[in-house]
Amino acid sequence: MRAAEIVARWVVVAACAGAGAQQVKPVDVFAPIVDAVARKTPVPVRLPTALPKVEGAENALTAHVQSANEKGYEIEVGEGPICEAGHACHYGLFSGSKEPMARLAQLKSVPVALAGGIRGTYARLSYGGYCSGSHVLWSQGGFFYAISMNCASREEMQRVANAAIGSRRGGR
Secondary structure, three states, X not given: XXXXXXXXXXXXXXXXXXXXXXEEOHHHHOHHHHHHHHHHOOOOEXXXXXXXXXXXXXXXXXXXXXXXXXXEEEEEEEEOOOOOOOOOOEEEEEEEEOOOOHHHHOOOOEEEEOHHHOEEEXXXXXXXXXXXXXXXXXXXXXXXXXXXXXXXXXXXXXHHHHHHHOOOXXXX
16 A cells, blocks of 8 residues: 555544643543444454543544454544544544554554553654644554554553553453
8 A cells, every 4th residue: 555545544634632632531432332343353442541632622522433343443533423534523543453554554653662561653644744643553462453643642642552552342
């Protein structure tokens, strides 16, 4: 996959979260879908225990299942009840997979230390001087995980990933 295709899939047009972002409890975001996702995939569902709140967001964040199957899952979080990737309402994407995520492995990244001695990678994309998306990837228990969020700093992405690493959600 070419870099432009990666950008097209992962780039979002939305404001960057402020440095003093408030936290959103995950029960408000992931609770309605997490059990259904966990029933459809053998990949342990790892979701953060808190999310930075986007300043200026007019609607509550909601989670939407993009896919959940034998290979893994993708959960999109957006502002409001109807939000698709690529729109200004997009907040982030949370993925787990049996296979390495090749489309993200091509991004220029730097190593990051995560919870439990896990080593991950962090990448931040810019498009014409505009911050378009931040990504953190890691492997855990033989599975591969990625979190992508709008314009998040490396420190914010590490906090969110660390919360996901320590969390196994859903009952499978």
